[in-house]
Amino acid sequence: MKKILTAIAALLVCAFVSSAQELQNFQNGGRQRIVSPEIADGQVTFRLAADYATVVTLSGNWISERGGIPMTKENGVWSVTIDLPSPDIYTYNFVVDGVAVNDPQNYMVQRDGTRYLNMLMVPGDLTANYFEADQRGTVSYKWYDSKILGINRRLTVYTPYGYEKNTKQKYPVLYLLHGAGGDEEAWTSMGRTAQILDNLIQQGKAVPMIVVMPNGNPGQQAAVTLGLPESGRNFRDPANANAYVRSLCEEIVPFIEKEFRVVSKPASRAIAGLSMGGGHTITASTLYPELFDYICPLSAAGSANDEQIQALKKAGVKLYFLACGTSDFLYEGSKTLDATLTKNGLDHIFFESDGGHTWSNWRIYLNNFAPLLFK
Amino acid sequence: MKKILTAIAALLVCAFVSSAQELQNFQNGGRQRIVSPEIADGQVTFRLAADYATVVTLSGNWISERGGIPMTKENGVWSVTIDLPSPDIYTYNFVVDGVAVNDPQNYMVQRDGTRYLNMLMVPGDLTANYFEADQRGTVSYKWYDSKILGINRRLTVYTPYGYEKNTKQKYPVLYLLHGAGGDEEAWTSMGRTAQILDNLIQQGKAVPMIVVMPNGNPGQQAAVTLGLPESGRNFRDPANANAYVRSLCEEIVPFIEKEFRVVSKPASRAIAGLSMGGGHTITASTLYPELFDYICPLSAAGSANDEQIQALKKAGVKLYFLACGTSDFLYEGSKTLDATLTKNGLDHIFFESDGGHTWSNWRIYLNNFAPLLFK
Numbered sequence: 001m002k003k004i005l006t007a008i009a010a011l012l013v014c015a016f017v018s019s020a021q022e023l024q025n026f027q028n029g030g031r032q033r034i035v036s037p038e039i040a041d042g043q044v045t046f047r048l049a050a051d052y053a054t055v056v057t058l059s060g061n062w063i064s065e066r067g068g069i070p071m072t073k074e075n076g077v078w079s080v081t082i083d084l085p086s087p088d089i090y091t092y093n094f095v096v097d098g099v100a101v102n103d104p105q106n107y108m109v110q111r112d113g114t115r116y117l118n119m120l121m122v123p124g125d126l127t128a129n130y131f132e133a134d135q136r137g138t139v140s141y142k143w144y145d146s147k148i149l150g151i152n153r154r155l156t157v158y159t160p161y162g163y164e165k166n167t168k169q170k171y172p173v174l175y176l177l178h179g180a181g182g183d184e185e186a187w188t189s190m191g192r193t194a195q196i197l198d199n200l201i202q203q204g205k206a207v208p209m210i211v212v213m214p215n216g217n218p219g220q221q222a223a224v225t226l227g228l229p230e231s232g233r234n235f236r237d238p239a240n241a242n243a244y245v246r247s248l249c250e251e252i253v254p255f256i257e258k259e260f261r262v263v264s265k266p267a268s269r270a271i272a273g274l275s276m277g278g279g280h281t282i283t284a285s286t287l288y289p290e291l292f293d294y295i296c297p298l299s300a301a302g303s304a305n306d307e308q309i310q311a312l313k314k315a316g317v318k319l320y321f322l323a324c325g326t327s328d329f330l331y332e333g334s335k336t337l338d339a340t341l342t343k344n345g346l347d348h349i350f351f352e353s354d355g356g357h358t359w360s361n362w363r364i365y366l367n368n369f370a371p372l373l374f375k
Numbered sequence: 376m377k378k379i380l381t382a383i384a385a386l387l388v389c390a391f392v393s394s395a396q397e398l399q400n401f402q403n404g405g406r407q408r409i410v411s412p413e414i415a416d417g418q419v420t421f422r423l424a425a426d427y428a429t430v431v432t433l434s435g436n437w438i439s440e441r442g443g444i445p446m447t448k449e450n451g452v453w454s455v456t457i458d459l460p461s462p463d464i465y466t467y468n469f470v471v472d473g474v475a476v477n478d479p480q481n482y483m484v485q486r487d488g489t490r491y492l493n494m495l496m497v498p499g500d501l502t503a504n505y506f507e508a509d510q511r512g513t514v515s516y517k518w519y520d521s522k523i524l525g526i527n528r529r530l531t532v533y534t535p536y537g538y539e540k541n542t543k544q545k546y547p548v549l550y551l552l553h554g555a556g557g558d559e560e561a562w563t564s565m566g567r568t569a570q571i572l573d574n575l576i577q578q579g580k581a582v583p584m585i586v587v588m589p590n591g592n593p594g595q596q597a598a599v600t601l602g603l604p605e606s607g608r609n610f611r612d613p614a615n616a617n618a619y620v621r622s623l624c625e626e627i628v629p630f631i632e633k634e635f636r637v638v639s640k641p642a643s644r645a646i647a648g649l650s651m652g653g654g655h656t657i658t659a660s661t662l663y664p665e666l667f668d669y670i671c672p673l674s675a676a677g678s679a680n681d682e683q684i685q686a687l688k689k690a691g692v693k694l695y696f697l698a699c700g701t702s703d704f705l706y707e708g709s710k711t712l713d714a715t716l717t718k719n720g721l722d723h724i725f726f727e728s729d730g731g732h733t734w735s736n737w738r739i740y741l742n743n744f745a746p747l748l749f750k
Contacts, residue, residue: 053473054427096474097429
């Protein structure tokens with residue numbers, strides 16, 4: 001009897017799911033579901049239903065055409081088929097009569113600062129580690145109270161697969177910093193940090209580590225998506241100089257080392273950051289030369305002088321990994337820092353890549369320096 | 376010397392931030408930043424820059440006008456000012472020449488199934504607990520391996536403020552289930568679960584508890600935003616009947632009780648769910664009558680019979696909280712369940728609210744039943 005009634009209950013649920021599906025078909029105007037983007041035979045097709053639009057174009061971060069690529073309309077559906085770009089993660093949107101529109105058929109959406117953009121993932125060797133691994137770590141959003149900044153602030157923490165089970169194990173920590181316009185979600189969203197670390201760890205290429213991704217905008221409690229008020233404090237006032245870096249090194253590091261099973265030693269702490277976060281990385285390493293044994297400024301907006309590099313050398317850096325794209329507008333600064341490191345005899349890697357100030361490069365850098373950490 | 380150089384480094388970072396800001400102004404066409412939505416004097420104004428659009432309307436879940444409310448253009452900016460609806464969280468978007476467009480000035484975006492919608496939060500008594508509390512818990516995305524479903528699956532876990540510090544404390548757990556079209560992000564996004572629990576706990580109205588929000592679509596690894604393939608298994612095959620509920624009770628509950636500091640007793644387990652998740656709640660409580668002492672079907676798609684209710688009664692339910700809106704299309708089913716509970720002498724609460732099958736109601740229900748749990 002119980003089984004029969006359970007089956008009836010299950011059928012009721014199925015019936016409800018069916019009716020929701022029907023509703024969706026109804027809302028879709030009875031048309032066959034539009035697929036976009038569709039990858040086939042080395043090409044990709046984008047489609048958008050827009051019966052009443054006058055001009056629709058495709059805009060994307062790999063598309064150089066000014067005003068985007070024109071799309072054409074057939075039966076109320078605009079489309080365009082173009083050659084697939086080389087393997088990587090790209091972002092795109094449509095422009096409908098001058099207004100940016102997301103692709104309603106593509107649920108993979110990234111937020112770049114204040115803009116929501118659709119993702120186009122082109123598979124290949126380069127992107128292998130950007131897709132989900134079999135063994136997946138945990139991504140958490142946590143809050144810490146900052147006395148230095150006077151606000152409650154959110155940070156993102158990646159703990160590797162097995163962290164919860166291996167209760168005797170202590171882990172090293174990578175502090176991974178975003179750039180201007182970014183926030184505590186940038187590295188997990190655009191940077192694919194969880195996927196890259198999951199893959200590298202599963203492959204035995206990187207040691208299991210915790211990755212902490214704070215919010216580097218000192219007046220901000222959290223990403224703008226949470227709608228929380230900013231502190232209003234003036235961070236250009238010299239009294240507030242380096243307030244965020246001080247909060248990172250004096251508040252976030254102890255907070256993480258208290259709340260997680262962490263090895264509290266310089267040899268188990270790494271710091272890396274892109275652009276503004278590269279500046280934060282350099283500043284943290286010069287203000288607190290003994291805190292981190294692994295230092296990775298990426299496309300960095302910042303510099304260091306002889307005295308600072310000598311202090312770092314004395315403190316005993318295990319890895320100094322400097323990276324920049326050769327067409328990055330900050331390339332000259334990275335070359336200068338490379339020269340300063342060389343002049344002062346600090347062993348380091350200057351990882352030069354093609355391209356500029358892009359997430360494509362920052363994902364490549366993470367893929368390359370993470371295997372060098374804590375070894 | 377070091378201080379001076381640090382100051383120079385800080386200035387460099389400031390200069391870079393300024394240049395990013397200038398870039399944004401440049402991209403904005405040099406115009407003053409548009410504000411949307413803007414709440415003032417009991418009204419709300421929505422604005423969208425769309426020079427070349429022909430027809431722009433405002434669509435929202437509180438707007439009954441067919442085709443939305445027309446907007447008017449001035450200096451290339453479309454706008455409309457309307458009376459502020461009563462305090463609650465609403466969703467809206469613009470429709471530009473027939474195409475749904477998000478408000479690019481409003482960074483607060485919710486995903487409802489496959490649609491991204493902007494949020495309009497109207498403050499008031501009802502919404503007080505929907506905003507951030509001072510003391511904020513952690514929201515984590517974790518993965519569990521399901522043998523029953525044959526896939527690696529993501530779930531969302533809320534741990535209350537203080538969980539990490541109070542290392543001797545064990546917590547009760549609420550399993551909170553979404554409806555058809557939803558996934559493991561629905562309750563934290565549209566349901567404001569973290570904010571509601573943070574507020575209730577901080578006010579001393581609810582006991583500190585863990586909230587587990589699994590993905591209730593048995594073939595799905597995770598929310599569609601992750602782009603992961605579905606299992607392809609046929610869940611209408613009787614052999615797979617109740618596969619998700621079985622995974623919940625036989626896999627997720629033990630997984631959570633192993634990975635978190637949890638009291639592993641029925642008196643410390645609650646289950647609640649909306650719509651399809653209400654059906655899952657009823658099914659779980661009838662298939663595993665001794666597992667949960669607190670049972671809360673909300674706008675539920677499901678029913679139970681005398682025998683099942685008697686089994687629950689025998690197992691010793693501490694709270695049966697049934698909730699439904701009086702204009703919900705599932706209201707009759709809830710009334711039937713209420714009558715069955717009464718007939719069988721199972722003490723329960725039938726919480727009837729105005730309105731229908733809406734997140735507005737589900738937030739209200741969570742706000743009302745969470746304080747009754749584990750006491």
